[in-house]
Amino acid sequence: MDRRNFLRGAGLLVATATGSQFLIGCSSDGSGGDTAASTGPSGEQLRNLVYMTPFQHIIAHSDVYVAQAQGFFAEEGLLITSIGGTGTASSVSQVAGKQAMFGKAASVITCPLIADQDTPIVTVGQKDQVSQYSVASLPDKPLTSPEQWQGKTIGVISKGGTTELLLDAMSVAAGLDPTKVKKVVTGADVGSLEFLNRGEVDGFITFIGSETAFRQRNIELNYLNTDLFAPLPGDSYFVTRETAQAEGEAITSFLRACRKAWKFMADTANTDKVLEAVGVLNEIEVSDKALAAAKVAAEVKVSTAKNGDFLSMDTAVWESGIELMRKSGMIKDTKRPVTDFVDTTFIDSV
Secondary structure (H helix, E strand, O other): OOHHHHHHHOOOOOOOOOOHHHOOOOOOOOOOEEEEEEEOOOOOEEEEEEEEOOEOOOHHHHHHHHHHHOOHHHHOOEEEEEEOOEOHHHHHHHHHOOOOOEEEEOHHHHHHHHHHHOOOEEEEEEOOOOOOEEEEEOOOOOOOOHHHHOOOEEEEOOOOOHHHHHHHHHHHHOOOOHHHOEEEEOOOOHHHHHHHHOOOOOEEEEEHHHHHHHHHOOOOOEEEEHHHOOOOOOOEEEEEHHHHHHOHHHHHHHHHHHHHHHHHHHOHHHHHHHHHHHHOOOOHHHOOHHHHHHHHHHHHHHHOOOOOOOOOOOHHHHHHHHHHHHHOOOOOOOOOOHHHOEOOHHHHHO
């Protein structure tokens, strides 16, 4: 499929998207922030900035919720309003349209938009240090390499989304033609397993949340992490280039508070407080406490960098990931430097 047609179909040809539901805390200067009426611990007024999640309010985004609940943002003079997105497109479009200051998306989404459409965003902090996604298959019919699903059917979470792009990249990295694989949508919840059990797919891509749920239910599957063949940086925080130039202090403060939240989450003694913070925005997500606690632990695991510092970015990893995206046809541009895609200044300052 033509890359531009794919992006249009996925809703990722970015244009300014406005709506009253996204205007909470947005100022008239288009910065995605304003001065809030509430005050922090020291009595100072807090600056209200908007964060647009890529998808709903789920445990994957809990560092922001924890930073808000535990006062880490207030310590930085910030109050963060979190808006639940309806997909990665909503996060990108709202940030690009200056209706939110912070968004989150994987490199397979942000890099092609930056490279080929000059979408004015740049990544400032990397949440996922290991891929959230794996190809799940039956233990007695395990899929352990892309060669095994050539000519077969694999389930993806959404058509044209991150998981389909990752699946294609895995084939390309192995020197195979991704068009030889049939993809069908199996969704993101545990119901995706039924497609496998009915024999409608030979495997399906699952993410860490549903993988954790399967393990909690003692459902045995074989998991092949996408990083083994297509190591591409996962969900990361981004802002507009304009914001990166004008709001360095706010960006650094946001990342510092989020890093404190990850450290807080890494201590299992704090799990109940983490679930409370998530529950304020999504009670259903934490209704099964044991499962929710397992999801928190899984998120901490995939978000822990090799150097031990949460939200770190390795420029070399981004460079190799961008080259793989070029090789697989996700990116047409061949000249942009890695600094057009990521800016490590802020997280390094933390």
